[in-house]
Amino acid sequence: MPVTNLMKDIVINTLDEVLKKEKNKDIDASSRDDIIAYVLNRVPPRYVTTERGLLYGILDARYKIQQRIDLLFLIYEAIEKISSRRDSEGGFKGAIDTEKTSYLPHIVGQVLEESTLSVIPDVEVSLKRGNSLAPMVDSDWENPYTTNLATQGHYHFWPLYTERDTAKGSSVTFTLTFRHPRFIEQSMDVSLEVFEKSDFGRSRFIPTVLMMSKESS
Incomplete structure (x- = not known):
């Protein structure tokens, strides 16, 4: 099989979960691609070349708690930036609450x-x-x-x-x-x-x- 960046599939799947949960229908295909690119530029790639390597990589990466948390943070950050960008251009703000300014730590x-x-x-x-x-x-x-x-x-x-x-x-x-x-x-x-x-x-x-x-x- 060709060389595959496993992280791309993981980012896409995680983003789809977030958008489904948030019911954010305002993220179009272009914005979705921007979010994926934003996250992939901030996480190390994981290249695999065999089907077995792909399976083990998915199982390993999917259930690493800290890695999943990092991906979720980056995805929400990207959604917020894109929503804010559209708002500044006279568009809309996405379903994510960009005015939220207080958080508790993990x-x-x-x-x-x-x-x-x-x-x-x-x-x-x-x-x-x-x-x-x-x-x-x-x-x-x-x-x-x-x-x-x-x-x-x-x-x-x-x-x-x-x-x-x-x-x-x-x-x-x-x-x-x-x-x-x-x-x-x-x-x-x-x-x-x-x-x-x-x-x-x-x-x-x-x-x-x-x-x-x-x-x-």
Whole structure:
């Protein structure tokens, strides 16, 4: 098979998911091509030359959490720029809310067994605001999240900044809760700073949570 840039297919598929979810019908074929070019110019290419390499590359790239996050950021950034460009030319603004100026950082952490530091599958990790589960930026983000072996016990949230948070100043407090039938439940408060721009580099990395077995307590 000819040399293929795997990232092009991944970017196209991810963009199609975003446009379908946002129901943004104002992005025409030309704008779609501009978005694809914008993203591809900002991510390293991944060239493959065999069908097996293509399959492994898709599986590897598709499920790398950070890479998918980076692609989503770039896609939304491109949509915003194109929507703003059209608005300045007397056209329209796209369905994406370009006036949104406040974001909460991503929350990333890991849960391990206390004595062996091994991964505990099926830990239910919940992010709460007060007594309720915190809303996420979209339906692609799970809350609660269930840990698994494939992600080495890591969990990942991206909470939504809402109007009710505006009265709370420059930070918002959440509670992380960790539950598993064989381990003692744990909770911790997490204060997140509010930013004016979404930036994965400002993610909040939580110290590793070590869960104690109920049998050893």
